Amino acid sequence: MDIDLILDDLVEHGFTIVPQFLESSEVHILASAMQERRDLFYPAGIGRKEGHIVQEQIRGDNICWIDANDPIAARALSQLDELKQSLNAALYLGLDELECHFAAYPAGSFYARHLDQHRGEDSRVVTVVLYLNPEWTEQDGGELRLYLDEHRHLDILPQGGKLVIFLSNRFEHEVLISQRERLSLTGWFRRRSM
Numbered sequence: 001m002d003i004d005l006i007l008d009d010l011v012e013h014g015f016t017i018v019p020q021f022l023e024s025s026e027v028h029i030l031a032s033a034m035q036e037r038r039d040l041f042y043p044a045g046i047g048r049k050e051g052h053i054v055q056e057q058i059r060g061d062n063i064c065w066i067d068a069n070d071p072i073a074a075r076a077l078s079q080l081d082e083l084k085q086s087l088n089a090a091l092y093l094g095l096d097e098l099e100c101h102f103a104a105y106p107a108g109s110f111y112a113r114h115l116d117q118h119r120g121e122d123s124r125v126v127t128v129v130l131y132l133n134p135e136w137t138e139q140d141g142g143e144l145r146l147y148l149d150e151h152r153h154l155d156i157l158p159q160g161g162k163l164v165i166f167l168s169n170r171f172e173h174e175v176l177i178s179q180r181e182r183l184s185l186t187g188w189f190r191r192r193s194m
């Protein structure tokens with residue numbers, strides 16, 4: 001992980017892609033640990049609290065929240081913590097906790113275009129998505145489509161070990177239909193509450 005490159009990219013573009021954030025052996029370990037928790041996954045909803053509803057026409061993934069101290073994801077979480085410290089030191093983002101969950105998109109599912117901040121709430125500052133799919137190809141679909149502005153978007157394949165980082169309030173994005181099960185760890189660095 002070249003931290004200077006990450007910081008430069010975030011300052012200049014607001015997002016960056018780290019192709020090999022996690023080694024492939026670690027991706028395997030994390031993906032199989034995730035499979036062991038499969039009975040704890042449930043359909044993801046949209047909105048918070050009373051507004052929370054499950055709508056497969058919007059998002060079809062199943063999720064399982066991960067505690068920051070959970071040994072299941074120790075390696076990935078400690079690397080993400082290092083990243084957070086660098087972001088704070090260089091960019092003064094004041095990032096505090098990482099809120100994160102595993103996500104599994106069954107074949108045929110997707111997540112429609114959205115922004116990662118809930119209405120009236122701006123505590124999610126930086127979104128990180130770490131993919132856990134070894135040997136993912138273009139035929140498998142499931143790209144993360146990041147809308148850069150009104151006219152341009154970027155499609156990112158969810159290949160194992162890759163980390164995508166972007167400013168949560170800046171980029172609308174969607175997950176295109178996946179042709180096979182698509183696994184990830186998604187997190188949000190939150191701002192310290194005043």
Ligand SMILES: O=C(O)CCC(=O)C(=O)O
Pocket residue numbers: 103111116129143144158173174175184186
């Ligand atoms: O898995 C991805 O590529 C993005 C997931 C996402 O947008 C979300 O969980 O908010």
Ligand SMILES: [Fe+2]
Pocket residue numbers: 114115116173
């Ligand atoms: Fe999102």
